[in-house]
Each structure stands twice: as C-alpha cells, then as structure tokens.
Amino acid sequence: MPYFDAASAAPLHPVARQALLASLDEGWADPARLYREGRRARMLLDAAREAAAEAVGCRADELVFTPSGTRAVHTGVSGALAGRRRVGNRLVVSAVEHSSVLHAAEAHAAAGGSVTEVPVDRSGAVEAGAFAAALDGNTALACLQSANHEVGTEQPVARAAAACREAGVPLLVDAAQSLAWGPVAEGWSLLTASAHKWGGPAGVGLLAVRKGVRFAPQGPADERESGRAPGFENLPAIVAAAASLRAVRAEAEAEGARLRALVDRIRTRVPELVPDVEVVGDPVRRLPHLVTFSCLYVDGETLLHELDREGFSVSSGSSCTSSTLTPSHVLRAMGVLSEGNVRVSLPAGTAEEDVDRFLAVLPGVVARVRERLGAPVAAPAPAAGSGPLVVDSLGKRCPIPVIELAKVIGDVPVGGTVTVLADDEAARLDIPAWCEMRGQEYVGEEPSPRGGTAYVVRRLG
Amino acid sequence: MPYFDAASAAPLHPVARQALLASLDEGWADPARLYREGRRARMLLDAAREAAAEAVGCRADELVFTPSGTRAVHTGVSGALAGRRRVGNRLVVSAVEHSSVLHAAEAHAAAGGSVTEVPVDRSGAVEAGAFAAALDGNTALACLQSANHEVGTEQPVARAAAACREAGVPLLVDAAQSLAWGPVAEGWSLLTASAHKWGGPAGVGLLAVRKGVRFAPQGPADERESGRAPGFENLPAIVAAAASLRAVRAEAEAEGARLRALVDRIRTRVPELVPDVEVVGDPVRRLPHLVTFSCLYVDGETLLHELDREGFSVSSGSSCTSSTLTPSHVLRAMGVLSEGNVRVSLPAGTAEEDVDRFLAVLPGVVARVRERLGAPVAAPAPAAGSGPLVVDSLGKRCPIPVIELAKVIGDVPVGGTVTVLADDEAARLDIPAWCEMRGQEYVGEEPSPRGGTAYVVRRLG
Numbered sequence: 035m036p037y038f039d040a041a042s043a044a045p046l047h048p049v050a051r052q053a054l055l056a057s058l059d060e061g062w063a064d065p066a067r068l069y070r071e072g073r074r075a076r077m078l079l080d081a082a083r084e085a086a087a088e089a090v091g092c093r094a095d096e097l098v099f100t101p102s103g104t105r106a107v108h109t110g111v112s113g114a115l116a117g118r119r120r121v122g123n124r125l126v127v128s129a130v131e132h133s134s135v136l137h138a139a140e141a142h143a144a145a146g147g148s149v150t151e152v153p154v155d156r157s158g159a160v161e162a163g164a165f166a167a168a169l170d171g172n173t174a175l176a177c178l179q180s181a182n183h184e185v186g187t188e189q190p191v192a193r194a195a196a197a198c199r200e201a202g203v204p205l206l207v208d209a210a211q212s213l214a215w216g217p218v219a220e221g222w223s224l225l226t227a228s229a230h231k232w233g234g235p236a237g238v239g240l241l242a243v244r245k246g247v248r249f250a251p252q253g254p255a256d257e258r259e260s261g262r263a264p265g266f267e268n269l270p271a272i273v274a275a276a277a278s279l280r281a282v283r284a285e286a287e288a289e290g291a292r293l294r295a296l297v298d299r300i301r302t303r304v305p306e307l308v309p310d311v312e313v314v315g316d317p318v319r320r321l322p323h324l325v326t327f328s329c330l331y332v333d334g335e336t337l338l339h340e341l342d343r344e345g346f347s348v349s350s351g352s353s354c355t356s357s358t359l360t361p362s363h364v365l366r367a368m369g370v371l372s373e374g375n376v377r378v379s380l381p382a383g384t385a386e387e388d389v390d391r392f393l394a395v396l397p398g399v400v401a402r403v404r405e406r407l408g409a410p411v412a413a414p415a416p417a418a419g420s421g422p423l424v425v426d427s428l429g430k431r432c433p434i435p436v437i438e439l440a441k442v443i444g445d446v447p448v449g450g451t452v453t454v455l456a457d458d459e460a461a462r463l464d465i466p467a468w469c470e471m472r473g474q475e476y477v478g479e480e481p482s483p484r485g486g487t488a489y490v491v492r493r494l495g
Numbered sequence: 496m497p498y499f500d501a502a503s504a505a506p507l508h509p510v511a512r513q514a515l516l517a518s519l520d521e522g523w524a525d526p527a528r529l530y531r532e533g534r535r536a537r538m539l540l541d542a543a544r545e546a547a548a549e550a551v552g553c554r555a556d557e558l559v560f561t562p563s564g565t566r567a568v569h570t571g572v573s574g575a576l577a578g579r580r581r582v583g584n585r586l587v588v589s590a591v592e593h594s595s596v597l598h599a600a601e602a603h604a605a606a607g608g609s610v611t612e613v614p615v616d617r618s619g620a621v622e623a624g625a626f627a628a629a630l631d632g633n634t635a636l637a638c639l640q641s642a643n644h645e646v647g648t649e650q651p652v653a654r655a656a657a658a659c660r661e662a663g664v665p666l667l668v669d670a671a672q673s674l675a676w677g678p679v680a681e682g683w684s685l686l687t688a689s690a691h692k693w694g695g696p697a698g699v700g701l702l703a704v705r706k707g708v709r710f711a712p713q714g715p716a717d718e719r720e721s722g723r724a725p726g727f728e729n730l731p732a733i734v735a736a737a738a739s740l741r742a743v744r745a746e747a748e749a750e751g752a753r754l755r756a757l758v759d760r761i762r763t764r765v766p767e768l769v770p771d772v773e774v775v776g777d778p779v780r781r782l783p784h785l786v787t788f789s790c791l792y793v794d795g796e797t798l799l800h801e802l803d804r805e806g807f808s809v810s811s812g813s814s815c816t817s818s819t820l821t822p823s824h825v826l827r828a829m830g831v832l833s834e835g836n837v838r839v840s841l842p843a844g845t846a847e848e849d850v851d852r853f854l855a856v857l858p859g860v861v862a863r864v865r866e867r868l869g870a871p872v873a874a875p876a877p878a879a880g881s882g883p884l885v886v887d888s889l890g891k892r893c894p895i896p897v898i899e900l901a902k903v904i905g906d907v908p909v910g911g912t913v914t915v916l917a918d919d920e921a922a923r924l925d926i927p928a929w930c931e932m933r934g935q936e937y938v939g940e941e942p943s944p945r946g947g948t949a950y951v952v953r954r955l956g
Contacts, residue, residue, distance in 0.1 A: 101562030
C-alpha cells in the first residue's frame with residue numbers, strides 16, 4: 035500500500051528503530067544523575083548531540099533537542115525576538131512558512147509585535163531582493179524555510195542570509211523538509227528541524243542557535259538542554275533521531291537522484307494523462323521527493339478518499355479537506371489553483387512500480403470525481419447569447435463555483451463577461467486560476483449585493 | 496544492579512515496551528490525515544486518551560498529552576492563570592512543589608504576577624488550614640502536589656480541594672509521583688502527570704483540565720491536542736504510556752503493599768544500623784515506594800558514589816551533589832538535615848534481597864565516608880573549658896561545618912555557646928538540624944564580621 039505523504043511524517047527508518055530499541059534499555063534513566071544508569075544516559079545524549087550537530091553543520095553546544103519541530107520553531111522565534119527586544123519588534127517571514135512559524139508570528143503580533151510577510155511568486159519562491167527590502171532597522175528576526183513543505187520549492191536561503199548579515203538581522207531557517215537531503219547553506223543564525231520528517235521517531239525536534247546570536251528563552255525554564263527545552267529529555271527517541279539522520283544522509287545523494295527522476299515522471303505525465311491539471315512549484319529548484327498538482331473541477335476530499343481506496347496515501351491543500359474552510363495558505367500566497375489539490379511526497383525507498391501504478395490509476399479517479407460532480411468534459415462551444423450573465427453559486431462549496439463557471443462560459447459572447455457569485459473562500463483563488471488555465475480574462479471581484487463576492491470573468495476566446 | 500531511583504525515572508514497563516513496538520509500526524503517521532495510516536494513528540490516539548482518562552478519572556475530552564510532565568505543568572499553570580486574569584493575579588503554591596511548578600511560579604512573578612508559597616511542617620506536609628488561608632479574592636490558581644517527590648509525604652489534597660471550591664479557586668494537582676498508585680482525590684480542577692514516572696517512555700506528560708475551568712493556553716498554538724499542546728503527537732510513546740499506566744494500576748494494590756513493607760523496613764532499620772541518621776517525611780501518609788534519610792557528617796556526593804560502587808543507584812537532595820550549591824528546596828522548607836541525604840525510591844518489582852543487601856552495605860559505606868572526613872565517632876566528653884568558642888568553617892563545604900561543630904561541642908561548658916562561621920548555604924539547614932538531633936539548643940544566626948554567617952549553638956548537655 036504505497037504511502038506518498040513523507041512530507042507529513044516518514045515511516046520509521048530501520049536504523050531509527052534499531053537505535054530506539056537499544057536505547058530503551060540503555061537510555062531510560064535521567065542523564066542528570068550521577069549513578070551508572072544516569073551516566074550511560076548522558077553519554078548517549080552527548081553522542082546524539084554530536085551526531086546531529088555534525089549533520090546540521092554546527093557545534094554540539096549550539097544544538098538542543100526539543101519535543102517537536104513545532105516546539106523548536108516556537109522556542110527559536112520567541113527566544114530570538116526576546117533576545118533582540120531592544121533593537122526592534124519586527125518579525126519578517128515569508129508568506130509560505132510552515133504554520134508553526136506563522137503561529138509564532140501571530141503570537142508575536144498578538145503581544146504587540148509587528149510582522150511583515152514577504153510574498154512569493156507563482157512558483158512559491160521568495161524573491162531575495164524583496165526579502166532583503168523587508169529588513170529594516172526595527173527588524174529583530176527574519177524567518178525563511180529552506181524549502182516549502184507543500185510544493186517543494188527551494189527558497190533562496192544563501193541570498194537571504196547574505197541580506198540578513200548585511201542588515202545585522204539574525205535569520206532563522208526552518209529546515210524541516212530539507213535536512214534529510216543535506217545541510218542548509220551557510221549563513222543562518224538559527225535552524226530548526228523535526229525528526230519524524232527524516233524517518234526518526236515522533237517527539238524530537240532540534241533547535242540550533244549559533245554562538246553570538248542573542249537569545250533569551252521565554253517561559254519557565256529548567257537546567258536541561260541549556261535552559262532552552264525544559265522537561266525530561268526524550269532520550270531513546272533522541273538517540274534514534276540522530277542515528278536515522280546520519281543514515282538518511284548517507285543515502286541522500288543516491289536516493290535523492292532516484293526520487294527526483296520519479297517526481298519528474300509525475301510532473302511530466304500527470305498533465306498528459308489528466309486534462310485540466312496545474313502542476314505547481316518550481317520544476318528544478320525543488321525538494322527531490324515532492325510534487326504538488328491541482329485538478330480543475332475536483333473536490334479535494336473526494337479525490338483523497340478515492341486515491342485512498344486505490345491504496346495511495348497523499349495529502350491535499352484544498353479547502354475541502356481541511357477544517358478551516360480556506361485553502362492552504364501556501365497555495366493562496368502563490369495564487370495557484372487550490373481545488374482538487376494533491377501533494378505527493380515520496381518516502382525513501384519508494385518503488386518505481388508504485389509511482390507508475392499511481393499514474394495509471396489517477397486519470398480514472400479524477401474522471402470519476404468529475405463525472406459525479408457534473409464537471410464539463412469538453413471545451414465550450416462558441417456562444418450565440420448576449421448580455422451579461424450571472425451564475426449564482428452562493429452556499430456552494432469548492433469546486434462547484436468553478437464547475438458552474440466552466441459550464442456557462444460557452445454561453446458568453448467573446449468579449450462579454452460572466453459574474454460568479456460565491457461565498458466559498460476557495461473561489462477567490464480558483465476562479466482567477468481557472469481563467470489563467472483557460473486563457474480567459476479575470477476582471478476582478480466586488481462585494482455581491484446578495485452576500486458573498488461577485489467574481490467577474492471576460493471571455494477572450 | 497539495583498536501581499533505587501524510580502522517582503526520577505522508572506525503567507520501561509514490559510507492557511510499555513510491547514505497546515511501543517507495536518505502535519511504531521501502526522502509529523507513526525499523522526493522526527490528522529484522512530488516509531488509512533492516519534486513521535489508524537487517530538484510532539490509537541483516541542484509545543490511548545480513553546485509557547489515560549479512565550485512569551485519571553476524567554473525561555477523554557478533558558485530557559491532552561504533552562511532551563513531558565514539566566510541559567504539562569507549565570501549560571497548565573500559565574493557561575489557568577491567563578484564563579482567570581480578570582479575577583486576579585495571585586498564584587498559591589506549596590513550598591515543596593516540583594521545580595516545574597516553582598519555575599512556572601517564577602515566570603509568573605517575573606511577568607508581574609504575585610506568588611504565595613504555603614509552608615510545610617517538618618514532615619513535608621502542607622497544613623490544610625494554612626493552604627485555605629492563603630486563598631484570597633485575588634487568587635487565580637492554587638497548586639498542590641498529590642505527594643512529595645523527594646520525601647514521599649502525601650499532601651491533604653481533598654481538604655485543599657474543598658477549600659479551593661469554597662473560595663472559587665481552581666486547584667492544579669501535580670500527580671506525577673502518585674498517579675501510578677491510584678487516582679487523585681476528587682475535587683481537582685487541573686491535573687498533571689508524567690509517563691516516565693510510571694514506567695512509560697520519556698516524552699509523554701498529561702494535562703487534564705476539567706470542563707468549566709477557565710483556561711486560555713498561552714503562546715503559539717495549533718489544532719493538535721485541543722489547541723493545548725502544539726506539535727506532532729508523540730504517538731507510539733503516548734500509546735505505550737497509556738498502556739503502562741493501565742498495567743501499573745492493575746498491579747498497584749499488591750505491589751504498593753509489598754513496597755510499603757520494604758520501605759518500612761528501611762525506615763526502621765536505617766536508624767538502628769547507622770548512627771546519627773534522620774529519616775524524614777511522614778511515616779504513614781506517604782507514597783508506598785519512597786523513603787528519604789540524611790546522615791550527619793556525610794558528604795552526599797561521596798555517599799552516592801560509594802553506593803554506586805556497591806551497585807546501588809539512589810539520588811540525593813544534598814547541596815554537595817547538585818550544581819546549585821544549595822540544598823533541595825524541599826528539605827529546606829521542611830527544616831530538616833540536608834547533609835548526607837539519600838532518597839531511595841523502589842521501582843515496581845524490586846527484590847526484597849536487594850533491599851536487604853542495601854541495608855547490609857549502607858552502614859559500612861557511611862562509616863567509611865565519615866572516617867575519611869574525620870567525623871566525630873563518639874558522643875562528646877564533658878567539657879572542662881571556658882569562654883565562648885568560635886569555629887571558623889568559612890570556605891568549607893558541607894558537611895565540614897557540622898563536623899567541626901560536633902568536634903568542639905565537647906569543649907563547650909554546659910550552658911555555654913559555640914559560634915560556627917560558615918558560608919556554605921547548607922549550614923543554615925544542617926546546623927539547626929544537628930542541634931535538634933543532638934539535643935542542643937540552636938540560638939540563632941547573625942552576619943559574621945569575617946563574611947558568611949555566624950551560627951550560635953548552646954550546649955545543653
């Protein structure tokens with residue numbers, strides 16, 4: 035049963051499993067104690083820290099283990115902001131950071147701080163110049179992920195780091211998605227990651243803070259992990275995390291090249307096999323194992339269920355699969371289609387056959403979902419109608435507003451407009467994206483007198 | 496090799512190990528995902544929550560899993576204080592709470608809040624009336640442990656809870672040391688605990704918040720664990736924690752009775768076998784598996800090393816074994832001897848023979864340490880001297896000041912005084928404790944003109 039959601043959580047690496055089992059016996063005691071079980075635990079902890087620091091590219095005394103990548107980000111952001119409180123209170127983040135960074139930014143804003151979000155282009159990449167321009171004399175910290183977790187696009191970390199150095203601003207790099215594949219480019223001040231993304235166990239994140247970076251941990255502390263991560267160390271899991279990081283790094287070059295080719299196959303074949311698909315994210319500057327595409331006229335949740343029934347586990351940034359009723363903030367920031375969104379992230383060791391079977395199954399699955407939703411199957415016939423058309427999709431969830439738009443576009447004379455009334459947040463993203471894919475003109479939106487929003491589209495051909 | 500430090504961390508229970516192994520295979524995926532691996536993880540998480548809630552005595556939706564007992568306490572205290580910010584800003588705690596509670600209290604005070612510490616008696620117990628008296632109209636939260644982690648004394652939780660209900664103040668009970676043995680008395684509002692204390696793995700704590708208790712989680716949050724514990728769930732460890740809690744509870748009555756008898760044996764035999772020992776903590780209202788005693792004229796760190804060489808792992812609240820240079824805050828609050836302090840906490844399954852061997856080995860170990868330190872071996876001879884005596888122990892670490900006091904007391908005429916100059920913090924606790932054990936009068940302390948403190952002792956006999 036192919037599991038294609040490594041970006042959420044990777045299955046436990048065999049090396050991690052082995053290390054975990056060994057350290058359940060050897061590393062359960064308190065490493066702060068003086069007796070032999072404690073000394074043994076301390077040795078395991080020290081060795082794990084050395085190994086993780088080597089993989090990160092920092093000194094062991096710059097790195098602490100946290101209970102998760104999310105906690106590493108929260109601690110890193112709040113500690114760095116507090117450490118530079120006298121300099122300023124601005125936090126600069128890219129618009130496509132992981133939610134843990136954005137939640138930390140929200141908490142900062144709620145406490146009276148200021149937050150600047152740097153936009154991304156349609157590939158999901160920050161423009162380094164724009165990032166540099168956002169740094170001002172009031173900026174306490176900047177955050178930029180090494181690569182995006184939803185679309186795989188790599189960020190210009192080296193150039194952002196140079197700009198930060200120039201501006202005297204520390205840079206926190208969330209390396210959760212890329213650390214398995216290699217170290218982050220030089221120049222970061224703080225770095226965070228999460229073990230279960232690289233085949234380590236849950237319950238372990240890491241936070242590295244370069245010597246010389248002002249850092250003031252917030253909240254109650256204790257003497258563990260240099261006062262940066264209170265609470266009894268999750269030692270067997272830490273040992274397993276460090277061991278598996280070393281193991282995946284040893285395999286990274288070969289496995290990365292193999293998965294990169296499989297992802298290229300998906301990127302090429304999906305638009306050939308499935309009509310009306312947008313493959314998103316940078317095709318070249320990207321993570322080796324991750325690809326995201328969106329299918330017009332498809333409900334993301336149904337698509338996931340159908341793929342699950344066929345044996346494939348993938349995730350989606352469509353609003354229809356989340357409890358928030360809004361599409362993924364990453365897709366929104368990129369301005370790409372969000373309906374029928376599928377993220378495929380291949381775990382190490384993924385079989386080529388499984389990818390091929392996915393490609394074989396996908397077209398039929400998408401077609402079935404579209405058929406059930408009554409999606410248009412052919413390009414619109416030339417119109418004979420007249421006058422401005424209005425489609426009322428109020429109260430209807432994605433992808434229905436786009437489906438209804440597609441159904442009437444044939445009735446619109448070339449040069450004429452159609453207005454779609456919708457109150458589903460996804461329409462704001464998906465109607466312009468549909469226009470771009472279909473070569474129609476997206477005119478704009480205005481409040482609808484009947485509630486929701488009126489989206490205006492001009493037929494060009 | 497007998498490990499007698501279960502109160503720090505218990506070795507992994509066989510049931511925990513088994514559950515952990517099984518859920519490494521079944522529970523590594525993200526429980527928030529819709530595909531089968533995610534649904535399976537969600538089922539495991541739900542079942543673990545049900546099991547833990549049953550053991551705690553609350554509803555499943557009142558309980559969240561945290562990365563450690565410490566994090567549960569920090570989250571519980573800050574969330575409850577924030578939830579009642581409009582009522583007041585006072586936090587009431589006992590003086591012998593776990594450091595995680597006291598660290599949370601320090602953070603509260605640093606943020607401008609007010610903290611009241613309720614003292615304990617010489618057994619380590621809070622007096623329920625004094626606890627009730629500390630609750631005022633400005634009190635947002637009160638904290639009382641179920642039983643003390645250093646001396647085993649049970650706290651009057653039921654009476655404290657009644658007083659809190661009366662005053663309309665929520666009560667947080669840190670049940671870390673007692674939850675393995677049974678549920679906490681009714682009446683608590685928030686409850687915290689830590690899995691590695693009951694033979695579960697590291698990396699799991701729990702926080703229960705009763706419905707109706709005002710609670711506002713602080714810091715960045717996400718959608719996991721009801722917004723109270725951000726970050727990817729440490730699922731295999733959570734499953735193991737819940738399974739082992741159920742297992743230790745099934746064994747609690749029989750094993751508790753067996754360990755209680757072993758601890759009684761230690762409590763009775765140690766003062767018979769070793770001269771000049773104070774066994775501390777309540778002899779009856781106590782945890783079944785834990786006993787603490789202090790040995791006059793002994794350096795705690797050396798004692799621990801000697802016991803370790805004999806194969807016994809125990810901990811100590813002596814200042815000489817910690818990096819803080821002050822004795823344990825618990826021993827200080829109780830006003831008992833801190834030098835040569837030993838905490839024995841028996842893990843489930845401790846063999847009777849190991850306890851007997853400990854009792855056989857201890858007298859020789861203590862005698863050797865005393866001999867090396869030049870401690871007095873006999874009661875003082877009647878004095879013939881005259882005039883006030885001064886002992887200069889400035890710059891000397893515990894237990895030297897007390898040893899030097901004991902050596903000269905024989906030179907002091909009955910009714911006369913001796914003054915000990917000392918700058919080791921432990922002397923403040925250990926000189927009065929020595930007086931009580933020796934039937935001499937502790938007159939008091941004053942600043943010493945030569946630095947440090949002058950402790951005055953009157954010879955009574």
